[in-house]
Amino acid sequence: MRDAKRILEEKDISPSLQRVIILKYLQEHPNHPTVEDVYHDLIDDIPTLSKTTIYNTLKLFTQKGIVYQLAVPGNEAHYDYSEGYHAHLLCEECGGIFDIESDISLNIENDLEGHLILGIEVIYRGICRNCRKE
Amino acid sequence: MRDAKRILEEKDISPSLQRVIILKYLQEHPNHPTVEDVYHDLIDDIPTLSKTTIYNTLKLFTQKGIVYQLAVPGNEAHYDYSEGYHAHLLCEECGGIFDIESDISLNIENDLEGHLILGIEVIYRGICRNCRKE
């Protein structure tokens, strides 16, 4: 796992205590946590931590391309730090978000119908393997 | 363009005045309108129209698979009625949503890593051809 502090410095973000801890949390929790999840799990370590800081920090990380913000209709945003590209499966039964290996990003054109393409997000909808057993 | 009333009947939705008008609006406006857009454009035709009805109707349509709800982080939901599958480009400059021809859906497996796959959504992020000129 890459050093959180270094990642921030490379993106010209001063590595404050809160920012480093939030980034480390995302590195250690690839399960697409929400702002609420981050807050709930970190408030014991930093009792002064504010939800506003988490919102601000995750917005900053998203803008700098450090994390990916995953939108789910009508729900909170989920955040994803990951080194490698992957797609996601959104379970219609339990609402869970699962990583899916994918090679789609490999064949990205950087120009599609005149638009400049910077990235791609693939979301599958379906029933996850857990819910499927029932 | 398929008859809106018939589409609703096929999905066991009683074709009330409001539902038919909202579906027709979506058919005639493939530019991914929001609830606000629908309300703004239809309130003159039906002065009694309520925003709640639009929310309820679009949720119903989404559940029945008539329209597709497109989530954009931190913003309103956009709705898409369309016969054929296509991907979308989300412009980081102007926020616009553009249709992109895509054949990705053709090679969908119905089983990926144990999950049951029902659909796929592909979102490109980038700069649209309009913003690119500047």
Add this chain to the structure above:
DNA sequence: TTGACTTTTATAATGATTACAAAAATGTAG
């Protein structure tokens, strides 16, 4: 016409996110 049922409507409530301004932390010149 009555009454059951569906649909729409207006209003209030909720929940996520952002705006704002004060407090705390950090860095730097003297």
Add this chain to the structure above:
DNA sequence: CTACATTTTTGTAATCATTATAAAAGTCAA
């Protein structure tokens, strides 16, 4: 070290989209 400017964090209030609720209106068949 101290004084001051700048950045970062924090708590609170405001905003915005969406949902809950219950009354009103519409539909339909006995």
